């Protein structure tokens with residue numbers, strides 16, 4: 001029965017199948033360049049990263065039409081409860097993002113691949129921002145909240161000589177997962193996490209994405225550009 005039904009549905013194309021069974025539709029997308037999409041797996045022609053399967057977002061999540069952004073990325077920052085590296089409880093949006101210029105990256109402390117260079121890059125970004133008297137804040141969100149306790153994040157922050165103005169955050173798994181999801185960086189396997197950085201000016205409603213392993217100078221430039229948006 002099922003096979004016959006499938007054959008019939010295949011004959012009539014995929015659209016009716018998807019509509020009738022609500023199977024998740026999707027496409028492959030570059031974690032760095034969401035405008036790069038493909039029906040097949042492959043690599044991003046812009047940055048060479050492996051394209052990631054992305055479920056088509058339900059229509060209800062469509063961003064409000066008036067949201068301005070250079071990349072067309074609408075970012076709504078959830079106000080979930082998080083803990084920083086000092087064990088302080090914070091509301092992500094209200095305490096860390098509201099009214100500020102921020103750069104956010106995504107890390108986990110036991111990562112042996114891209115997190116150390118991502119964090120070292122952020123460290124240099126912080127130094128360059130300080131040299132320019134910038135008030136931009138840095139945020140590193142753990143994609144492994146079950147393991148990354150505030151204590152672990154504190155050690156990690158110390159290892160990379162993070163200065164005040166750089167929050168390392170963790171929280172309960174469901175809060176962090178919903179945060180990652182809404183920021184568009186959720187992954188099923190933490191080892192596949194994105195080297196993407198989100199740079200935003202909350203007051204201006206301006207958000208852009210950057211490759212987290214770009215040169216610190218080019219990231220600082222993007223942050224400075226975000227800061228002067230009105």
Ligand SMILES: [Cu+2]
Nearest residue numbers: 108111114115
């Ligand atoms: Cu990593």
